[in-house]
Amino acid sequence: MPNAIARTEDIELRLLLEAIFLKYHYDFRNYALASIKRRLTQARDQFGCRSFSQLQDMVLNESGMMDELLGYLTVQVSELFRDPAYFRAIREKVVPHLKTYPSLKVWIAGCSSGEELYSFAILFREEGLEERTMFYATDINADALRKAEMGVYALERMKLFTENHRLSGGKSSLSDYYTAGYGAATFDKSLRKRTVFSDHSLVTDAVFAETQFVSCRNVLIYFTRDLQGRAIGLFKDSLTRNGFLGLGAKETLRFSPHADEFTEFSRDERLYQKRGGI
Amino acid sequence: MPEPAHKPYRAVVIGASAGGLKALSAILPHLPADYPLPIMVVIHVPPHRRSLIAPLFEEKSQVRVVEAEDKTPIEGGCVFFAPPDYHLLVERSFELSLSSEAPVLFSRPSIDVLFETAADAYGDGLIGVILTGANNDGAAGLKAVMAYGGKGLIQTPATAFSRAMPEAAIEACPSALILDLDDILLELKNAA
Numbered sequence: 018m019p020n021a022i023a024r025t026e027d028i029e030l031r032l033l034l035e036a037i038f039l040k041y042h043y044d045f046r047n048y049a050l051a052s053i054k055r056r057l058t059q060a061r062d063q064f065g066c067r068s069f070s071q072l073q074d075m076v077l078n079e080s081g082m083m084d085e086l087l088g089y090l091t092v093q094v095s096e097l098f099r100d101p102a103y104f105r106a107i108r109e110k111v112v113p114h115l116k117t118y119p120s121l122k123v124w125i126a127g128c129s130s131g132e133e134l135y136s137f138a139i140l141f142r143e144e145g146l147e148e149r150t151m152f153y154a155t156d157i158n159a160d161a162l163r164k165a166e167m168g169v170y171a172l173e174r175m176k177l178f179t180e181n182h183r184l185s186g187g188k189s190s191l192s193d194y195y196t197a198g199y200g201a202a203t204f205d206k207s208l209r210k211r212t213v214f215s216d217h218s219l220v221t222d223a224v225f226a227e228t229q230f231v232s233c234r235n236v237l238i239y240f241t242r243d244l245q246g247r248a249i250g251l252f253k254d255s256l257t258r259n260g261f262l263g264l265g266a267k268e269t270l271r272f273s274p275h276a277d278e279f280t281e282f283s284r285d286e287r288l289y290q291k292r293g294g295i
Numbered sequence: 296m297p298e299p300a301h302k303p304y305r306a307v308v309i310g311a312s313a314g315g316l317k318a319l320s321a322i323l324p325h326l327p328a329d330y331p332l333p334i335m336v337v338i339h340v341p342p343h344r345r346s347l348i349a350p351l352f353e354e355k356s357q358v359r360v361v362e363a364e365d366k367t368p369i370e371g372g373c374v375f376f377a378p379p380d381y382h383l384l385v386e387r388s389f390e391l392s393l394s395s396e397a398p399v400l401f402s403r404p405s406i407d408v409l410f411e412t413a414a415d416a417y418g419d420g421l422i423g424v425i426l427t428g429a430n431n432d433g434a435a436g437l438k439a440v441m442a443y444g445g446k447g448l449i450q451t452p453a454t455a456f457s458r459a460m461p462e463a464a465i466e467a468c469p470s471a472l473i474l475d476l477d478d479i480l481l482e483l484k485n486a487a
Binding site for chain 1: 362363364365366367368378381382384385386387388390392393394395396397408411412415416418443
């Protein structure tokens with residue numbers, strides 16, 4: 018059983034998350050505890066606090082503290098064409114379906130600093146779908162959204178991104194899409210001319226558009242199962258009949274209350290299709 | 296309800312790195328089909344997206360062996376491997392969570408992350424096992440396991456393929472038991 022220190026810490030942690038919600042309306046109260054506790058412990062130590070209560074005092078009373086803490090509360094790790102097999106499956110299996118639509122809306126939920134968005138934008142251009150598509154790239158972290166909108170990444174990451182793109186079945190050279198200089202790769206702004214970047218929370222906000230494809234990878238892993246259920250419910254409501262949902266490589270709908278509302282479209286790549294008639 | 300005094304343990308966590316597959320082969324395939332405790336394992340592997348380790352051990356073992364998916368409920372008699380390139384964490388609700396947080400001590404999955412979160416969930420009902428490995432991941436994790444009243448087992452460095460990891464764990468946890476693989480297996484069997 019957890020000991021007395023751990024129990025006191027838990028109380029303080031819950032109070033901290035409640036305080037953040039009441040003051041800033043960021044709702045982390047139903048995030049999976051193990052990971053968020055680790056990250057807030059790092060933040061606590063980093064800011065020289067003895068306890069979560071002391072961190073709570075800082076975040077409530079010191080300006081700019083919330084923005085800093087948001088960097089700990091949200092995890093921003095991504096790559097262009099991360100898990101190339103996912104994008105290959107989209108090219109080979111999903112794109113033929115998408116080509117039957119005159120216009121498309123694609124939602125990149127939890128887009129972080131934009132790597133997933135640019136992957137989709139490049140893939141859709143290569144597959145001739147770009148001109149009929151509107152992208153929504155959403156996240157709760159304003160700082161990450163700003164980075165996504167800039168589309169600038171460290172040049173040293175391009176080797177990995179290029180290899181991922183090639184393995185995804187890329188039909189062009191990744192270097193066609195960015196300019197290199199001063200250690201940075203700046204992606205062509207035409208890639209995002211059909212993208213709306215927006216602050217949106219899967220925890221507290223509602224559906225905002227009807228979409229044909231939702232990609233939400235390695236975002237829901239930070240949620241409890243209940244909260245995952247809410248987010249999947251949003252995706253289900255947003256998707257048109259037979260619309261597609263893509264999850265992260267180790268995520269599954271198997272434990273979700275919405276499992277019956279989707280079919281496994283490509284099992285290994287975690288691509289699901291919303292059933293007709295729902 | 297209080298647990299019977301002779302069976303206080305509720306879960307096992309194992310960490311291994313270089314040489315770990317062979318060391319695990321001396322343990323997992325020898326557990327009986329009705330072994331009641333859940334076992335969570337982090338072994339450092341290159342971040343290729345698909346891992347063959349769980350199917351390999353599933354083939355050789357009587358207990359069930361799977362690669363953890365996010366929010367998998369923890370069940371006794373099942374071995375859960377951390378998937379490549381994700382941290383594996385234990386929730387208080389006794390589900391497994393995955394995380395793409397930054398590597399810890401250059402490792403993702405990290406042994407420390409698994410052990411620390413498992414200690415938080417299981418308290419003194421946890422056994423932590425550190426096997427062969429060439430870095431010091433797991434030392435802080437095993438220290439957390441023991442700080443919560445759990446039991447620590449460390450492979451004898453002289454018998455380890457790579458002794459850095461068990462040596463770092465011994466330094467961090469002087470009261471842990473230092474055992475050969477056979478005796479670690481015996482401890483795990485007797486704990487159930």
